[in-house]
Amino acid sequence: MLLCIAASSGYSQGKANLTDSVHRLQEVIVVSKSMRNVIPSQQLQGEELQRMNSFSVADALRYFAGVQLKDYGGVGGIKTINIRSMGTNHVGVFYDGVQLSNAQNGQVDLGMFSLDNMQSISLYNGQKSEIFQPAKDFASSGSVYLWTRKPQFDNDKTYNLRATLKAGSFDLVNPSVLIDLKLSDNVSASFSGEWLSSSGKYKFRYRRKAVKTDEIMYDTTAVRQNGDVRATRLEAFLIGSMDKGEWMLKAYNYTSERGVPGAIVNNVWRRGERIWDNNSFIQGSLQKDFGKRYHLRLSGKYAYYLTKYVNKDTTVMAIDNVYRQKEFYFSNAHLFNITPDWDVSASYDIQWNKMDADMYGFVYPTRWNHLVSLATALSLGPVKMQGSVVFNYVHDMVKLAEAPDDKTVFTPAFFISYKPFRKIDLSLRAFAKRSFRMPTFNDLYYAEMGNSQLKPEYTLQYDAGIVYNHSSKGFLSEWGLQADAYYNSVHDKIVAYPKGAQFRWTMLNLGRVHIKGIDVAAHATLNPVKDLYLTCKLQYTYQEAIDVTNPADTYYRDQIPYIPWHSGSAIVQVLWKSWNLNYSFIYTGERYNQQENIVYNHTQPWYTSDISLVKSFAWSKYRAKVALEVNNLFSQDYDVILNYPMPKRNYRVTLSIEI
Numbered sequence: 001m002l003l004c005i006a007a008s009s010g011y012s013q014g015k016a017n018l019t020d021s022v023h024r025l026q027e028v029i030v031v032s033k034s035m036r037n038v039i040p041s042q043q044l045q046g047e048e049l050q051r052m053n054s055f056s057v058a059d060a061l062r063y064f065a066g067v068q069l070k071d072y073g074g075v076g077g078i079k080t081i082n083i084r085s086m087g088t089n090h091v092g093v094f095y096d097g098v099q100l101s102n103a104q105n106g107q108v109d110l111g112m113f114s115l116d117n118m119q120s121i122s123l124y125n126g127q128k129s130e131i132f133q134p135a136k137d138f139a140s141s142g143s144v145y146l147w148t149r150k151p152q153f154d155n156d157k158t159y160n161l162r163a164t165l166k167a168g169s170f171d172l173v174n175p176s177v178l179i180d181l182k183l184s185d186n187v188s189a190s191f192s193g194e195w196l197s198s199s200g201k202y203k204f205r206y207r208r209k210a211v212k213t214d215e216i217m218y219d220t221t222a223v224r225q226n227g228d229v230r231a232t233r234l235e236a237f238l239i240g241s242m243d244k245g246e247w248m249l250k251a252y253n254y255t256s257e258r259g260v261p262g263a264i265v266n267n268v269w270r271r272g273e274r275i276w277d278n279n280s281f282i283q284g285s286l287q288k289d290f291g292k293r294y295h296l297r298l299s300g301k302y303a304y305y306l307t308k309y310v311n312k313d314t315t316v317m318a319i320d321n322v323y324r325q326k327e328f329y330f331s332n333a334h335l336f337n338i339t340p341d342w343d344v345s346a347s348y349d350i351q352w353n354k355m356d357a358d359m360y361g362f363v364y365p366t367r368w369n370h371l372v373s374l375a376t377a378l379s380l381g382p383v384k385m386q387g388s389v390v391f392n393y394v395h396d397m398v399k400l401a402e403a404p405d406d407k408t409v410f411t412p413a414f415f416i417s418y419k420p421f422r423k424i425d426l427s428l429r430a431f432a433k434r435s436f437r438m439p440t441f442n443d444l445y446y447a448e449m450g451n452s453q454l455k456p457e458y459t460l461q462y463d464a465g466i467v468y469n470h471s472s473k474g475f476l477s478e479w480g481l482q483a484d485a486y487y488n489s490v491h492d493k494i495v496a497y498p499k500g501a502q503f504r505w506t507m508l509n510l511g512r513v514h515i516k517g518i519d520v521a522a523h524a525t526l527n528p529v530k531d532l533y534l535t536c537k538l539q540y541t542y543q544e545a546i547d548v549t550n551p552a553d554t555y556y557r558d559q560i561p562y563i564p565w566h567s568g569s570a571i572v573q574v575l576w577k578s579w580n581l582n583y584s585f586i587y588t589g590e591r592y593n594q595q596e597n598i599v600y601n602h603t604q605p606w607y608t609s610d611i612s613l614v615k616s617f618a619w620s621k622y623r624a625k626v627a628l629e630v631n632n633l634f635s636q637d638y639d640v641i642l643n644y645p646m647p648k649r650n651y652r653v654t655l656s657i658e659i
Contacts, residue, residue, distance in 0.1 A: 038129040038377075038384050038415040039429050039465075041145075045120030051573065051582050051614055051627075055652075057121060057146060058110035062586055063569045064123045065519040065539045068562065071640040073261055073647070075170060075198040075229055079111035083142035084125065085515045085545035085563045086459050086488055089437045092140030096148055096250055098283045098301050099136050103325055103353040103367060106440040110144075112254055112279070114233060116164065116176045117192040119149040125486070126433045126461055129386050129415050134299060134331035135347040135373035138390045138413065141435045141459045141488075148250075150239060151180035151188040158182040161659040168629070168652030170227075171199040190237040196256075200227025204645035205637045206264060224645065225270040226259035245288030253280045263643035272312035279305045281327075295335040303327040321359045328352040341379040348372050355441050363398040363445045369438075370394075382419040388412070394438055404444060404452045411435050425471075430464040443494055455509045460489040465519075478535075479524035488515040493549075510549055513560055517543040533575045540568040547595060555595040562641070564589040564605070580614035593642040606638030627654040 042064045054060040058079035062069050068082040080088045089106035092099055100108045122128075122145040127138050137143065153160065160180035167173055176194030183189055201223050208218045231254065238249040255278045262271030281303035289295050304326055311319040333347040349371040356364050375388035394407040413433035420426065439454040465484030471477065493511025523537035545563040547555055559565070566589035574581040587607040594601040612629040628651075635649035 038386050038417045039124070039126070039431060041122040041124050041128070043120060043122045048573075049115060049118060049121065051580055051612070054115055056111050057113040057115065057118065060115060060121055061110065061123070061144065063539070063571060063584070065521055065541050066125065066517065066543075067123070068564075068567075069640070070562070071646070072644045073224065073227065073640075075172060075196070075200055075227070077111065077227065077261065077644075078109050080107050081110060081144065083123070084461075084486065084488055084517060085513070085543055085560065086141050086461075086490055087437075087457075087493075089440070089457070090141035090435070090459055090490075092136070092143045094137070094143060094145045095252075096146070096248070096283070097285055098299055098329070101303075101327065101351075101353075102305070103327070103355060103441050104307075104323060105442045106437065112231075112233075112256070112277075113146060114176070114194055116194055117148050117178055117190075117235065118146060120147045121145070122147070125463060125484075126415070126431050127388075127413060129431075131343060131345040131375040131377045131386060131388065132295065132297065132333060132335040133345075133347070134297075134333050135349040135371035135390055136329075136331065136351075138347075138373045138375065138388050139371060139392065139411065139435060141433070141437075141461060148192075148235070148237065149190075151182070151190050151237075153180070153182050153188075162656060164654065164656040166652060166654045169647070169650035170202050171197070172652065173197045186242065187238070187240040190239075191235070192237075193232070193234045196229060196231040196233075198227075198229050200224065200229060200259065200261070202227075202647040202650065204648065206645065207637070222264075222269055224261055224647075226273070227261040229256060229258035231256035231258070242288070244290075245286065247284070247286040249282075249284040251280075251282045253278075255279075261644070264645060265643050272310075274310045274312075276308040277306070279303075293337045295337075297331075297333040297335075299329075299331045299333075301327070301329040303329075321357055323357045324355065326352075326354045343377045345375045345377075346373065347375075353441075361400075363401045365441050365445050366397045367438075367441075368395045368397075382422075384417045386415040392436070396444070398445065398452075401445070402452060404454070407438065407456055409436050409456060425469045426467070428464075428466050431461070432463075433459075433461045435459050435461070439494055451508060454494060455492050457494050457509075458491045460491075462487045475526060475528060477525045477527055479522075481522045482520075484519045486515075486517050486519075488517075489513070490515070511547070512549045513545060514548050515543060515545040517541060517545075531577050535573060538568070538570055540566075542566055553595075555597065558595060558597040559592055561593055561595060562591050562603075564591045578616040578618075580612075580616075582612045582614070584610045588640075603639070603642060606636060606640075608636055608638070609633040621659065623658040625654070625656045627652075627656075629653070 044060055049060060058069060058081065061067055061081055066084045070080045070082065072078050081091055082088050083091050093108045102108055124143045127140065128143055151160065159182065162178045164176045174194060174196045178192040181189045203221055203223055205221050206218055209216055234253045236251045240247050257276050260271060260273035260275060262273060281301055283301035285297065285299035287297045307323045309319060309321050329351045331347060331349040333345060335343060335345045337343055351369040353367045370393040372391040373388060375386065377386045389410060389412045392409045392411065396403050411434045413431065415431040417427050417429040436456040436458045438456055443454055444452050463484055463486040465482060467482035469480035490511065490513040492509040493513060494509060495511045519541050521537065521539040523535065525535040527533055542565060543563055544565065545560045546557045547560055548557060550556060568587045570585040572583040585607065589605045591603045592601045593603050610631045611633055612627055614625060614627045617624040630649065630651055632647060632649050637648065638646055640646060
């Protein structure tokens with residue numbers, strides 16, 4: 001993708017604070033000894049993240065290179081992420097250092113996570129190249145890290161209070177509040193909550209042409225129905241420091257009721273599907289140094305997810321089911337500093353998942369997952385290397401069917417970077433990694449569809465890249481360029497396949513996908529005149545992701561569905577005193593919505609432009625901010641997913657007050 005950001009953010013009293021802009025930065029892990037990351041992340045953080053025209057985490061991730069976002073439309077529509085075409089289930093999403101998981105379908109709906117209290121979002125290809133971490137952090141093909149803000153207090157303050165109200169199109173009302181409390185010199189607490197309400201109704205144009213004659217078959221304007229949402233998010237965060245260490249404890253709850261808009265097909269404009277969610281978890285971590293050579297990190301989590309799905313559509317069988325998931329997770333990670341330039345780590349994780357439902361034929365699966373990782377990091381002057389291997393053991397149990405065989409898998413990875421010049425910030429980097437993902441409970445056990453003998457889905461990743469950054473005083477204060485070429489291969493891809501006279505479907509290991517791609521990014525920060533700051537960043541992605549499963553298939557070596565060959569994004573931001581002007585642009589090239597790359601399945605390119613104006617105020621000990629946003633500025637008609645029309649031009653206003 002292409003990304004252009006113009007307006008360095010967070011300059012105070014005329015002095016630039018570049019950490020508020022969008023840069024590729026290395027994540028800070030609080031340990032006494034930590035080797036520099038071999039491959040830095042893509043990252044959005046601080047004020048820059050807050051000023052973007054993004055409503056949720058999913059919206060912000062659109063601006064990262066190599067990312068495809070599946071968006072089914074509206075405020076409450078499901079949003080999932082795919083990194084470098086390997087599939088949503090190969091993406092690990094970590095919330096304050098602990099992975100979010102969904103044993104039922106393997107997908108995390110990123111639309112559930114707000115930016116209201118988010119400090120930074122980081123994306124890593126391969127894995128986070130930091131060896132002091134849980135074993136699960138090594139296990140994904142790509143990772144997204146969501147870090148919520150930690151309490152910070154000015155001078156002698158013992159509390160912070162921020163109240164925000166967002167309102168706009170689709171009858172949107174979204175109040176939120178955040179409170180920080182300084183309980184002692186070593187302990188702080190934070191509480192945040194928000195309520196979201198939207199009718200989800202927006203106008204869209206439905207226009208279809210005959211493929212052969214180009215004759216217009218449909219051309220009408222309609223209103224999107226059944227896209228309403230009511231949601232509440234509550235979080236409590238307790239963090240403390242101790243001698244040579246720190247700890248944290250977090251409780252989270254998200255409840256929602258929302259309609260499922262459904263596809264616009266066969267002249268059907270309204271669906272009868274609704275979903276209720278009640279997701280809760282409590283997690284904690286402790287990190288401590290024991291002397292100069294040994295460091296310990298413990299983390300754990302308990303989660304309970306409830307989903308109620310109702311379909312009252314009279315054209316299909318009525319459905320009213322409740323699904324419950326329980327999860328327990330514990331990790332202990334150990335870092336050993338053998339020499340000043342050589343570190344070794346070992347981690348052991350255990351995860352337990354259980355699911356039940358009130359649907360007919362459900363088998364009540366339970367899964368035990370044990371992971372052991374060994375990793376090392378070595379620095380030899382300008383060369384930095386990291387290697388890891390993960391042992392993964394999975395044991396499933398079911399009540400009403402035969403359990404599949406246990407799975408035992410080893411997945412290695414190797415990262416290297418080379419800095420040829422001491423005084424020039426230029427580096428070459430590369431990595432190779434093997435990873436896998438287990439079939440989900442739906443893949444294995446879904447009634448009349450699951451296949452308990454499915455094998456894991458494997459990926460092989462190869463990447464080589466170059467990055468250059470330069471900083472100086474004056475007009476051009478910072479600029480950089482980076483490029484990566486990569487090759488990924490997905491083996492034993494799990495697909496739904498029609499089988500039997502009654503056209504029932506079953507899950508099989510049939511798929512193989514080869515992926516070639518290039519990511520290019522450039523950014524610059526300028527200070528043309530006093531008090532005026534600009535930052536510009538461009539990103540572009542080219543991907544060829546072809547199906548190589550079976551030469552006899554009509555779609556053999558065709559581009560897989562919904563993966564564009566070309567995509568890009570741009571952000572331009574301008575900061576002048578207390579004013580911010582922000583512009584963002586996203587482009588997705590032509591794609592195909594089915595496996596066969598034929599004219600009937602062709603999907604047109606789409607692009608959107610968003611713009612916002614932000615004014616900040618400060619008096620005494622109070623601060624306030626007003627933001628006006630216009631999204632889809634040119635009112636483009638487009639679908640991210642075929643027959644799921646996206647909103648045309650829409651508006652949002654935000655008022656925030658801090659004490």
